[in-house]
Ligand code: HEC
């Protein structure tokens with residue numbers, strides 16, 4: 476395990492520094508391709524935590540237990556710049572270079588399966604002075620895609636919302652509303668949500684974010 480992780484770290488440095496030069500033998504690249512999800516996840520721990528519980532200081536959300544399809548798709552979206560490239564997207568710009576640590580489909584799917592396997596646990600609520608009743612009423616607009624229980628609908632590319640960090644949901648709704656997320660031309664997925672976000676008035680954002688946080692994961 477220790478040997479494997481040292482090897483992995485060497486590969487990470489190597490890939491970051493000189494992607495395609497002879498200094499980085501194809502053997503090392505191949506070993507990263509064969510790395511386990513736990514090994515690949517080591518490069519995520521500093522922000523998302525060893526158990527995937529997230530880190531409020533870094534504004535990195537809890538990701539443990541998110542479905543593999545969604546994690547893999549978002550990693551690809553960060554990589555291709557469909558997400559996290561807007562100059563005002565402070566948190567996305569932090570995440571985007573990290574997505575390049577898992578830049579093949581195999582690596583994305585491997586680390587996504589690992590994230591999905593981590594037991595999900597909702598963090599304590601952070602938003603204050605919220606109106607959960609108003610949040611629940613607003614959530615009626617979301618169920619068509621995100622499901623009655625906020626469980627998500629893969630066929631619509633709509634992720635689960637249940638139990639997500641309340642501060643994170645509010646932040647994302649503001650990003651969608653202001654065009655920081657979901658506004659890249661040619662994106663077939665983000666604009667759907669960006670349009671929906673316009674139906675949530677700013678003063679209700681925290682209510683609905685707090686409400687979805689209360690839904691069991
Ligand atoms: C330097 C800190 C940092 C590291 C390291 C990092 N992330 Fe992130 N990650 C973030 C931040 C910040 C966000 C929130 C981005 C936003 O607000 O749009 C994020 C968002 C995400 C999301 C989107 C969650 C959602 O609900 O849409 C996924 C998935 C993710 N990260 C996976 C990973 C994986 C897998 C790794 C390791 C390969 C990783 N991250 C490494 C900071 C980091």
Ligand code: HEC
Pocket residue numbers: 558613614616617618619620621631632633634636639643644647648657664665667668671675683
């Ligand atoms: C028409 C379908 C649709 C409806 C209705 C909808 N959404 Fe979404 N939502 C999506 C899709 C698709 C995504 C994925 C966007 C992406 O990958 O960039 C998404 C993503 C999100 C995210 C980002 C989650 C994350 O982990 O980063 C949040 C938060 C969200 N929606 C909240 C809501 C709320 C709250 C409502 C109701 C007010 C709502 N959505 C209604 C389709 C929808």
